Amino acid sequence: DAKTTQPPSMDCAEGRAANLPCNHSTISGNEYVYWYRQIHSQGPQYIIHGLKNNETNEMASLIITEDRKSSTLILPHATLRDTAVYYCIVRPVDAGGTSYGKLTFGQGTILTVHP
């Protein structure tokens, strides 16, 4: 799997957009970018994933650069409940839409949303 690099920590003011970067410069053409988050000692929670087009759902937006070497997770209006560790993961998916093997989480970014 492609290696990802994330800043260890970030701060954000409540109500502002939180922009979390992820570098994946060795990403391959068949690798998707996934984002999860983990609120203190709870099980991780899926947020969003994408291949090359920007994606948006009710939780967040994912912006992937045209060369796909980096991406940004955007929480448009951060709240105190968004304080968590955010993980960026890159996974290969075969032509049949299957991703085999183990899933590796890195160290993630600790996002702290303050009042």
Add this chain to the structure above:
Amino acid sequence: EAQVTQNPRYLITVTGKKLTVTCSQNMNHEYMSWYRQDPGLGLRQIYYSMNVEVTDKGDVPEGYKVSRKEKRNFPLILESPSPNQTSLYFCASSLRDTSYEQYFGPGTRLTVT
């Protein structure tokens, strides 16, 4: 309610006493896995299962066993626990494989003295 359940949630045991942590999902998911989480080391995958009777090692399988006899259950077995297995354990499942959203259980905090 769709969920992944783990039992027990908290366990304190002694070195060498065999234990099993159960994991069950009610979503008919094919893929299930176990993780451990330790301060400074993040989440590390122990074992995973692509389907019934199909299991494989993750990044840190030493000292653990698993079985997948039924689709819904994926127990984690520690035959002879040691203090270095003190950790927070998570079970997860997904519809088919890791390309799908992973659903995590609430965690089991294990202390081995």
